[in-house]
Amino acid sequence: MTTVENVSQTGADYLYQLERAGARFQERTAQREETCRTIDRRGVLYADDPDRVTKRLARLNADWSLARSVERMETVPRTTTGSTLPLGPNAFGADVLGLERLMGRNDLTGVAFLEGGHLASRPIGRIALKVPGGVRHGTGFMVSPSLLMTNNHVLRTADEAARAVIEFNFQAGLDGRPLNPAVFPLEPQKFFATDRDLDFTVVAVAGRNQANEELAEFHWLPLDGAEGKAVLGEFVNIIQHPNGEPKQLALRENQIVDVLDRFLHYVTDTAPGSSGSPVFNDQWEVVALHHSAVPKTDGEGRLLAVDGSLWQPGMGEHRLAWKANEGVRISSVLRTLSRLTLTGTAARLRDELFRAPGTPQTAPGIPAGPTDTVSVVEDAARRDLDAALLNLRLGEELVYYDAPADAAARDAYYAGVDAGADGEELRRTLTELLEETHERRPSYKPSRMVYPWVDLHPDRQLRSVYSGKTFGAEEFIRADTAAETARLRGLQEFLLRESSVGPAELAAELDALEASLPFNCEHVVPQSWFHEREPMRGDLHHLFACEVACNSFRSNIPYMDFPQFDEVHREDCGLREDNGFEPEHHRGAVARATLYFLLRYPKQVGDTKELTRDRLPSLLAWHEREPVTEYELHRNAAIAEIQGNRNPFIDHPEWAAAVDFSEVWA
Template sequence: MATAELTSERKSDYLAQLTMAAARYTSRTAQRERNQAVLQTQGVLYADAPERVEKRLARLGADWAMARAIEHTPTEPASSGGSTLQLPPEAFTGDALGLERLIGRNNLAPVAFLEEGVQVSRSVGRVTISGPGGGHGTGFMVSPSLLLTNNHVLHSAEEASRSKVAFAFQDGVEGGPLTPAVFPLEPHRLFVTDRALDYSLVAVAPQGTQGEPLSSFGWLMLTETQGKAVIGEFVNIIQHPRGEPKQIALRDNQLVDVLERFLHYASDTREGSSGSPVFNDQWEVVALHHSAVPKTDAEGRPLSVDGTVWRPEMGEQQLAWLANEGVRISRVLRALHEVTLTGAAARLRDEMFTAGLAPSPVESAPPIPSSNGKTALSAANGSQARAPAHATEGAAQLVLPLRIAVGFDTPMSPQATPLAPLPTLEPTPKAAPQPPSAARTDVVSAVEQEVDAALINHQLAQKRPYYDRTADIAARDAYYANVRTGGGDALRRALTALLEETHTPQPRYKPMRLVYPWVDLHKDGRLYGIYSARGFSVEELVRADATVAEARLARVEELLRQESTAGPAEFEAEFDALEASMPFNCEHVVPQSWFAKQEPMRGDLHHLFACEAGCNSFRGNFPYFDFPDFDEALRDACGMRESVGFEPTEGKGAVARATLYFLLRYPGQVGDVAREFPGDRLPVLLTWHENQAVTEYELHRNAAIAEIQGNRNPLIDHPEWAREIDFSGVWP
């Protein structure tokens, strides 16, 4: 906000902005108090919406299983650099510590946190408006040519034409001031503003008043992706308060509420800070700081520090603050996408969304390997590495337009022949070295991050009790407290409603991360193929699936480069065939083709089991069947198969209960075509369920899954309900 004498229009605008911010804050009092109560009693993982928390964990290279495992580990510091996690030192990076900070277990930060903060601060400058209504604000570069600030800092193109931005207006390490580089603004090239979202985007001259290149100050890369911050997390703000040299409000700024277009946070910002970038701990921009939230009287008028009604001529320093408000950066980007521009202005705007192809020297440095020669856990957005927060001009980096998760698994079609033999899980020989592309390096890095995170998940899980019967019985009784037995169809409907209501969060399909490390473990710490009972170590299956993931993505790269790939339908067919030829070591007991690979079915942990790729392919998408002893079915170590169905050698009770869960949770989803599980096969499942009692392994799975996705399997908790439930309503 300008610190010089305000014009009449500026006074009115600023007072209106304060009043609206205060009204938004007041209207959210009940929700904010609920957030604070949850933060104090449960922690940061539970105050925000589950899907937002899940996305935040994904950007940290983590998931619910890892976060919950950390919550259950002892709090005594280990020898790992002061961390409370009992892991070897090579497993630690800033992102592992970032997860600890997120859930409140540790406030340590790596030195690189400060180094990257210095790097991103270079792109933040002081905006100075000359002439009538002049003053100071803050702005930051968001592309090689464009600066983002507030609408109330730069109202118009005319005002921007008499404004400048100064970078490096700050004190040096020895205490003396640096020489700032001053750049004129050039609104004739581009100026976009929005009063409702309080942003202005303006072009900056490519050279400073002393000939300095604008490119040397880089820019902050913005993203619309969710998961950059959640309620209860701390944010950082780089700013020029009152037009003073650059300062930072570091980590003592808690995010207290998330609105549709705004964030509310408690932080130490002052006048002149308008237009500042608000960062998370990974130095990603999460908001555009734009207003304080003032204390108000009963009529909604802002109050001054002495309790009187505040007037603009008193100056911002006299306002009594409650909190601060920032505009969500995703909403700013969404609005900019929709602005109609043409010619050079359109190209400048679009550069904001494509300029992230040039990593800065810090981000482009090779990763530091751990003692086993692999990169340690680092930040990821799902299966993709997080984009650098700061960039400077340099060599372009190839980025393929590819958004495919590494965790795909399509069972082989029953017509596919010949059947793949049961594979060994030894590492595959490496081909002759080829010149690496940047995209290929990104693929390998993303898969390695998944491996690192999976193995950390497993290490944490080994510190936990395998199954706590007393706690689980209490959790089971509480879960079904409102379910009334009697009346088969009523019981089915009640269970379906309960399973759907409590299925939060809804994790995506990631067997490496969510199935192998903890959920599907047996008490001896090993995994066993659900159909063959063949045993494997967790690392065997994790690394085997990683090899498949890399091979799949390498083939996808080839498909994308081929001119013969005509369109989405053709690519989907190619990818389906690719998945079928290279399955993961994980089985959907209800095949994905029956529900068109849709979420949340695809990632629902209750019907996912470790299963070596050979058995996975052998079963295909055949429905379960009970062969008479005299039938001439095709036999394998995994079971028997014929055109009518598949009968596993092992695990019949477990897969029956998982299938019955699926029928309850997703009524109407399967059984509408002949090859899917028909209603007349229900007795097969009930017989398998009754002949093989629930094991401790299944009890462990059920409790572990409930921790991650919230719901339970009623057939494990109450086996006696199987004959009472009327399943006739689950088929289409």
């Protein structure tokens, strides 16, 4: 028998879990109250860490650009789609509705939500454990083809698990009559792992029962340890067997109010969750293992029952007076399981659990057939394209540039800046402000973040930053999506072709693919100067639409102001020599973007091959000669809404001459 046990020496039952949950809830009172105020005042998108929210949006195939557009739309549902967005039926999809539900703008959902919930409920069953004098119940759910998860306080030991069974279909059918439960014994001799502090137990289940039913008929719920499955303010769903009763659903009744390193707190006005139940987001992904209520206590800290008397464990969970729920984050459970030292059958079964998240799913809990690499790549590209075109369509409904609103936002942003300070102090102040307010840091996705809204000119067209040629935004969106699809296919082929690939070989292949399949987007501070690191790579303030030919023509050559002479290599994009490039158009815009970069990321550029300090006078001259345009004002306001920070040289052009740049060079 293989048994792994990692237990605390303090406490051994549900009372211990109640006391610890209550202590954690009490310790976090100030943070939780501030979170609730933020949710009420600003909404779900602003209550959690911006990086976590960005990851949550990405799982919904959304981004900050789309989210900000949605926020500014009217909230009256459309009769044709149920969405609050100005979209026709052909543009409406689950991604849009999922985003609106996350933001609390729309309680409608597609019928697929119910179908997904039905499928997600199949792997959930009632645990029955024989104990002296009767049977103790809890909830459990399959997390791989062979493994069941529940709480440690439901199944504390391998001996207890050997006396327990899992009962699937313990519920009413469509006609209201009870279904015949499918009962499977547990097999702790094959796998048993438990952790009392995290209050989880994972145990093997027999593949076939005495009625010759197969466990595989009930499928399993894949677990994913990645962030982004749920954020503060989001509502979650619990499927459970409360007090051993038939299977029931708490649908969007619990709102997440706190995220700890290892636990989630979620509150509701209805009944508490049942021990061992999975906690789901609206996409039926498991975000937590429910394990405890946060109890109400009297003045002496004693637990109270619902009738006001002192609660005792023998009364059952359903008699506990409570004020919140606590769940164990699935990422914490997976991290602990991954650290166990296992061999033989136990190691193989544990490995099956960790393969689960990457297995394609036709629906929650149902493994699909063999992976079709090409179809997966094309599906990802299609989703990116649809999201980018949705951003573009929503932009058509927005005011291009709201000058009064932007002026108010600008004044508030720089309220703490002393414009009369000396040059070095002003630079430090602005650098600190730009970093502090750079709250949201989107990854490099020009087709979704640059072309649909940020880089549009007043005629709602794109202009190539160096040549000034006009392009439709959809043209660039489709071209970049095609390039990204080709890159992914090339990368897949490379990985299939090469039996052993190290980090250096993979990086070289990625560089080669990017060079052969470039985007129509220009980093005015070339990526090679900062080794393609984020957040520099995705910082929208220095990203501009630029056709591939001009992008290649400039390469990573630094800017300089040319005297006019015949030997200079001239194209529509501008003038170039080996040591300098001067754009034909938008010199003022690229100068201000570069100056922003120097402020935001001091010491990142400036060696002998990059933007040395002797190029600064050219940038300042371009800035002076070409004043800020409405296009740049729009860009600055749009980027501020997405990232949180602004370009000071667009808002206050006079500061360019006042700032001391001497300490920004590497």
